[in-house]
Amino acid sequence: MTTRREKLRQATVEEIKSIAWDLLGQNQTVTIHSITRQMGMTAPAFYTYFKNREALMAQLVEDALDAFYSALTAPFSSKEKKNTATIIFTTFIRYRQWAVANPSAFSLFAGQPVSGLGTDNGAQAELADRGYKLFFNLFDRAEKAGGLILPKADFPTDYSKMLAAVKERLALDAGVDLIHHVIQVTGLVHGLISMELSHRFTGMIENPELLFASQLSDILGRTGLINKMLRANPGKDELACAVSETMKRHNIRIKNE
Known part of the structure; x- marks a missing residue:
């Protein structure tokens, strides 16, 4: 059974990917800064979801x-x-x-x-x-x-x-x-x-x-x-x-x- 914490984590991962897709659709470079700024998230917090930008792009x-x-x-x-x-x-x-x-x-x-x-x-x-x-x-x-x-x-x-x-x-x-x-x-x-x-x-x-x-x-x-x-x-x-x-x-x- 999926726990509430796991659901929240997956929701955040999907939000990060959604913002990245939006940036790509606008022909903008996907950066950790551009994502965290839109989400009101710190860079250290981002790294708890993806090891680095390359890991996000690979996904x-x-x-x-x-x-x-x-x-x-x-x-x-x-x-x-x-x-x-x-x-x-x-x-x-x-x-x-x-x-x-x-x-x-x-x-x-x-x-x-x-x-x-x-x-x-x-x-x-x-x-x-x-x-x-x-x-x-x-x-x-x-x-x-x-x-x-x-x-x-x-x-x-x-x-x-x-x-x-x-x-x-x-x-x-x-x-x-x-x-x-x-x-x-x-x-x-x-x-x-x-x-x-x-x-x-x-x-x-x-x-x-x-x-x-x-x-x-x-x-x-x-x-x-x-x-x-x-x-x-x-x-x-x-x-x-x-x-x-x-x-x-x-x-x-x-x-x-």
Whole structure:
């Protein structure tokens, strides 16, 4: 049973993190002074909750990674569950939607490294690997079901070794061809989202959401995944049909419609 003191402590921890998130959302630097000033707390009192600023930032990164993964793995509809290709497309749509809705949280683990935090944090690495494995396993399932056609590639020796290291680290069943493809797709996804969040499309792209869906459809379509999405409802143009229906489900609209 949680004691009153433990509840009060947790409430204070959450308040500290909430203020830190507000500061990040305002593009301000998170400092112990800025937090304690808002809370009417002394610096020594802060250290009873977090060892230092780095410990606070590490917790924020872990919280962000956990929330991100939860968004990607939220329950799918019964119709979506029947088709791995649709799950893959939808998961990437969720990827972008979460990032756009939570830019500060996304930038903590997907943007510039946080000052004072190393890359060897075991908890963060485990949470990050969980997200990577999600996509590798989804694509692997699609390939095993015959819904993913990958061109055979002859990779340079050093690159093949690097892909093999990824396979070993994440304990994947997938082959290096598939690992290469997933890295390629996630790299495109991350790049488009990063450009959108940094306002690189301003004045050039009126609808980043549509651009994202179109680019994603294109790269997935090259391997036959999109054609598997709505095989039950084929049209004259299966790619256009599949993308259109999926976009409608996620309220992605073309302005001229």
